[in-house]
Amino acid sequence: MKEIIQKDFEIYFGSDVLEKLAEILINKEYSKIFVLVDNHTKIHCWPILSPYIVNYELLEIESGESNKNLQNAELIWTKLQQHQADKNAVIINLGGGVLTDLGGFIAATYKRGIDFINIPTTLLGMVDASIGGKLGIDLHSFKNAVGLIKNPKYIFIDPTFLKTLPAIEMRNGLAEVCKHALIDDKSLFEQLQQTHESEVLDSLLFQSLKIKVKIVKKDPFEKDLRKTLNFGHTIGHAIETHSLKNDPIPLKHGEAIAIGMICEAYMSVVIQGLSTDELKKISTYFISRFPKYKGKLPPSSLIEYMKNDKKNEEGFINFTLLKKIGKAKINCHCHDELIIKALDYYQHL
Numbered sequence: 001m002k003e004i005i006q007k008d009f010e011i012y013f014g015s016d017v018l019e020k021l022a023e024i025l026i027n028k029e030y031s032k033i034f035v036l037v038d039n040h041t042k043i044h045c046w047p048i049l050s051p052y053i054v055n056y057e058l059l060e061i062e063s064g065e066s067n068k069n070l071q072n073a074e075l076i077w078t079k080l081q082q083h084q085a086d087k088n089a090v091i092i093n094l095g096g097g098v099l100t101d102l103g104g105f106i107a108a109t110y111k112r113g114i115d116f117i118n119i120p121t122t123l124l125g126m127v128d129a130s131i132g133g134k135l136g137i138d139l140h141s142f143k144n145a146v147g148l149i150k151n152p153k154y155i156f157i158d159p160t161f162l163k164t165l166p167a168i169e170m171r172n173g174l175a176e177v178c179k180h181a182l183i184d185d186k187s188l189f190e191q192l193q194q195t196h197e198s199e200v201l202d203s204l205l206f207q208s209l210k211i212k213v214k215i216v217k218k219d220p221f222e223k224d225l226r227k228t229l230n231f232g233h234t235i236g237h238a239i240e241t242h243s244l245k246n247d248p249i250p251l252k253h254g255e256a257i258a259i260g261m262i263c264e265a266y267m268s269v270v271i272q273g274l275s276t277d278e279l280k281k282i283s284t285y286f287i288s289r290f291p292k293y294k295g296k297l298p299p300s301s302l303i304e305y306m307k308n309d310k311k312n313e314e315g316f317i318n319f320t321l322l323k324k325i326g327k328a329k330i331n332c333h334c335h336d337e338l339i340i341k342a343l344d345y346y347q348h349l
């Protein structure tokens with residue numbers, strides 16, 4: 001078992017972490033233990049976790065982004081109340097990013113905040129969503145419109161849970177694993193280049209999540225360094241929104257972000273002096289592991305989406321670009337023509 005001990009939270013990583021969880025639950029003497037699952041993690045993950053927990057209430061929501069909403073928060077708050085959960089109760093979130101964002105939000109606001117523990121069960125959850133304390137719900141169609149930043153007390157990351165995760169969800173997380181490498185760790189990128197398709201070895205997973213921990217520790221409220229995590233996301237989010245509106249089967253977040261990273265790497269060559277050799281390596285990596293987008297990428301509507309991005313400042317579209325693989329530069333701006341060229345570059349790969 002590997003450990004990362006921080007001032008306000010602890011992370012345990014490995015296939016033996018649930019024993020540690022059982023030990024902590026006994027020592028902490030919580031007044032009540034609630035376990036939040038979705039309909040998939042109830043089937044695939046709860047049987048693995050349940051032998052380690054006694055005296056609990058199991059709470060369930062439907063899976064999927066459309067359920068990260070106020071109605072579900074209210075439903076779970078009400079159930080906590082019905083079970084007389086007091087300030088010394090704890091919620092264990094067993095699931096992907098939807099569940100840890102929602103469950104964390106519910107815990108952080110119930111009675112002005114009770115403890116919560118994250119047990120991420122998707123690759124994206126393990127390297128990204130469960131770490132860094134961003135909690136929240138969507139409001140109408142606005143993602144993460146209401147929320148706050150508060151860390152869980154503990155995060156238990158057991159790669160065993162990934163055995164039942166569908167391949168498309170693995171690839172979704174792989175995009176973020178690779179993003180961490182591109183912004184911070186050249187050697188991790190080189191190791192990823194040598195792995196096949198969406199295979200992610202435990203050691204690579206751990207290296208990737210350590211990068212997220214390091215970044216959010218230095219800049220928890222996204223004043224500067226945390227913005228490096230937005231690499232690929234300015235164009236990627238616009239493509240994700242476009243696909244959601246136009247495609248019968250919309251792109252997953254990771255698939256859109258993979259395209260975004262290729263385009264923003266292209267822009268990095270022009271603005272930040274990334275070498276064309278490194279651009280080629282990045283493009284080859286994503287093209288060989290992610291399906292090529294077959295729909296249209298109309299620059300004008302994509303740029304319009306980018307102009308509405310909440311991360312913009314002073315009227316500029318804000319990009320995080322790369323100086324080289326392993327070194328990111330935040331707050332970059334460019335003319336629209338370069339964005340158009342970058343989209344064109346992707347479409348001709």
Ligand SMILES: NC(=O)c1ccc[n+]([C@@H]2O[C@H](COP(=O)([O-])OP(=O)(O)OC[C@H]3O[C@@H](n4cnc5c(N)ncnc54)[C@H](O)[C@@H]3O)[C@@H](O)[C@H]2O)c1
Pocket residue numbers: 038039040041044045063064065068095096097098099101121122123124125128129130131132133134135143144161162163164165166169172
């Ligand atoms: N808080 C943050 O910093 C942060 C960062 C990135 C993303 N997010 C959020 O994370 C969410 C996306 O998270 P996600 O990609 O994990 O999606 P998700 O939580 O919807 O999980 C994906 C699917 O996999 C299923 N599943 C989960 N674990 C499984 C397992 N072990 N076996 C089989 N099926 C399993 C889920 O039920 C779901 O159907 C978004 O809402 C996004 O906004 C938050």
Ligand SMILES: [Zn+2]
Pocket residue numbers: 176233253257
């Ligand atoms: Zn992302």
